[in-house]
Amino acid sequence: MHRPPTAEAEVAEELAAVRPGLVPRYSAELPGARAAVLTRLWRALTHEPFPWLTDRTAGPDEVTLRLADGRRLRGPRPDPYATTAYVTAVRLDDVSYDDPARLMTDLVVPHATDFAAELGHSVASLALSRAGQDQPRPTGWPREDWEWEQRVVDGHPYHPGCRARPGFSVAEQLAYGPEHRPLVRLGLLPVTAGECLVTGVWPDELLDGGRLLLPVHPWQAEHVLKRTCDTGLDARPLMSLRTLAVPDGGPHVKTALSARLTSSVRDISGYSIRLSATLSEFARTLAARLDGLLHVTRTLGAATAHSPDLAAVLRESPQAHVTPGSGERVVPVAALPATGLPDSPAWLAEFARLALTVGLRLLDLGVALEAHGQNLLVVLSPAGAPLRLVYRDLADIRVSPARLARHGIPVPELTGRIVTDDETTLRRKLFGSLVAGALAGTAGSAAALGGALESAVRELPRTPDLTALREQPLPAKALTLMRLSPGTPGDQWTALPNPLR
Template sequence: MRHSVEFAADLAAVRPDLSPGYAAALPGARAAVMGRLWRGLLCEPLPGLGERVATGGNVRVRLADGRDLTGPARLPYDLAGEPVLRLDGVAYADPAGLLVALGLPGSEGLVDDLDNSVASMALSRAGAASPVREPGPEHHEQSVVDGHPYHPGCRNRPGVSVAEQLAYMPEHRPVVALDLVSVPAAECLVTGPWPGSLMDGDRLLLPVHPWQTRHVLPELGVRPYATGVLPCHPLMSVRTLAPLDGGPHLKTAFTARMTSGVRDISPGSVRDCVPLSDLLTTLSARLGGRPRIARYLSGAAAAVHGEHTADLSVMLREPTPRRPGRTVLPVAALAVPPAGDGTAFPLAGLIGTARHEAAREWLAAFADVAMAAALGLLALGVALEAHGQNLLVVLDRRGAPVELVYRDLADVRISPARLARNGFGRPPVSARLLSDDPEVLHAKLFGSLVGTTFGSLVSLLGQGDRTSESRLWAVVAAAARRAFDALPDTADVRADRDALFGERIRVKAHLLARLAGAPPGDSWTTLPNPLTQGASWALAHAQ
């Protein structure tokens, strides 16, 4: 609980008016992170844990040393928090304290992650702005207060102080004024046409986040050319911002570890951004414009001591489309629980037993749009990282989904062999993005689309009613079958269908990835597949 105490002291100094709200938010933040931790302890192959046994609405996890951890039974896609878990009968309400008591091998760093995540989430909840009656795209972005729905480090922000969180984090709805750094154009790695408005003679003016200016540029021996000159709204990813006067979104380097990844921009990503945009736009056109791609327009990485650096890079991305009479928002914002008068919550009217049929109709419409786009691109050779931050949905005047937009392209996986079979050449991108292994492609897409995106929507709409949830999963499965039926009957499509409707799906193992000694990159686990077991699996776990 060290971070919670430190945050309280800092808040009393910089925003004492938020102190009561922060204290009130701490129990709920602990329960929210504990729920994510419990999910990981139940689902991931963690060292030091043995069998999991369900008994009378609870689950007992046997530790390697013979102790027992017990808590309520839950399904992997459940969103609810867990106020208390019991270790050998002793109640624990603090997730970091529980992890210390468990003593899992290599978990020391993860303990600090959980502690920081609780404190930051309580701060987010205490300082989150009220709903907006006529929200624009940036307001929907900023409505996602609790972060990733299943990651225990959902609000982990080490190295970002309380004052800086209030000044820069999207849920607080600040205006963040970016700085500019002047660097010789001849020494920069530049992809795409760099805008003339960010040039000064033969020098590039790179937008830089003010946190980066304060914490990282001094170590590089770099000083800003101008400070506070580009006022912007921060979006969900924190380091991507929308200028107040319009124009491209700016993805800046923010060299801190948030959730579990460091948010810099590698020179490889700068080099890849425009070719990736070209490839995905071309493939989307083959599919009739599904999904629409939010293209990267250009990118640049400055050189420091003769080498291009991830700490002084930026990419310019097409802004969120604005459609008359339509709402465009991240899918993650759909799964935000109602707050205040609920005006920033598009699905509020679909929750409750009296609305189950309407919820299924809405989900069917969204699933048709999402499955057609994602499975169509997979058949052509690209697996999307289709979670709720990367996916934008376009809603018509009635709130029905009509279009999907995909953004943040750097985590896709591309199969050169599939591209070739569909008449496309090998793209000039980094080798890390390329794989012909079907398991890699399927884990990338299905783990994010089914495991995170549809999991959170089904949990939100079903509200723990396992009968309703099983029917919602059947709706998603039916949309996937329709999408496959509309594709050519090729060996790739048949393999994709078999994998999507297999007994288990691979999803990211968030705890495992943060243990000491874990290999770099993603770690994985497998879960029962709700698309094939929704009716029996969800009902079997009914309380």
């Protein structure tokens, strides 16, 4: 039976046409990319609540999963917080698999075929990303904050779709992926001001008489809007790919990008545009209560032509919160492993103490941050000590009117999914992003994470939220279950072993 070409083969064929000199390096990177994605997939299979898995049996070195049809899947005992690729193969009955896409196909569970295709894209794109590091990478401390983001090559540390970019050709990945260090020309699409919803202050340089010049990602312009733009703006892509930094201290521009990257289609809703100015001012006011430990990047302006496919948000650069001339640097948490600083347990404990102090104090006041490694940044002293945090992108925080009222804080005019008083929802939002995400990804293992948390929590006020963090399983998004449940809206969750227990 004829099998269609795999994503790995398709990328190799395209790469031979656009960058033939990179093909040998790409081929050499494929085994490591398969192991990296398989490790993430195995973490999901051993910890997420799939309805077609009926039993998990853990031995000293191996875990056995029983499928509903009686088959058995065996692999190494997992560390749910590991960020290194340690799973090179698993066995489904008597067959060994080192390819996560082939494994998912042969599991024959609901929606496995589509997800297997995503895993294939993730492997191929990850190998391409690693192969793209064939030129000497910059060393030392970058001058610009966005340069750190280019050093994050592997994407999400725990999502099997860490580098899935379906819909992007090889040429487009090389042209737009931050790990390939490109300069991207954003289009400026003129739209009549009266046809747009605008919040905040739209800058004069992006006005043309009675028209707004909306920044448009070139992929979006070509594939979705089917438009060309006569004028443009040069910018550097950040980790999220659709958000770009204008050089020389310019703003960060969040663009609509209607492609599925990792998990989600990256458009910008009218809901987030309407709330952006209110959220920005509210968050900055609340952050002022934290004794200088947290700064929130200001939303300068947001606009949409009443379409999620044509919208943009302008934010100040995190560099605005670095003391001029001090030698400080602001680094996205996801890029911290590139600094080498997490190798010190003392440094990791100090960083965990800072992050938990900020996150738990803000949660007690009434705001749960989506503090994952992209949204959360840390300001480092010239010697590398963590001084304070910077947070960006407020679109997915949660706000509790009841908690705000308890502290006498005026409740902002907010509606929709952001507003909730549900304790579980609030704690999941913070703990799942900050502890199971940013801190775990920085620590790189359960042992390192547990040690850092144990040291940090000793000095924190004993609140009900801290008690929940110490005593209950750690919530984390069930990222693979969500991809295998396309009919279920919203986040789904799992519980990971608490590294503090």
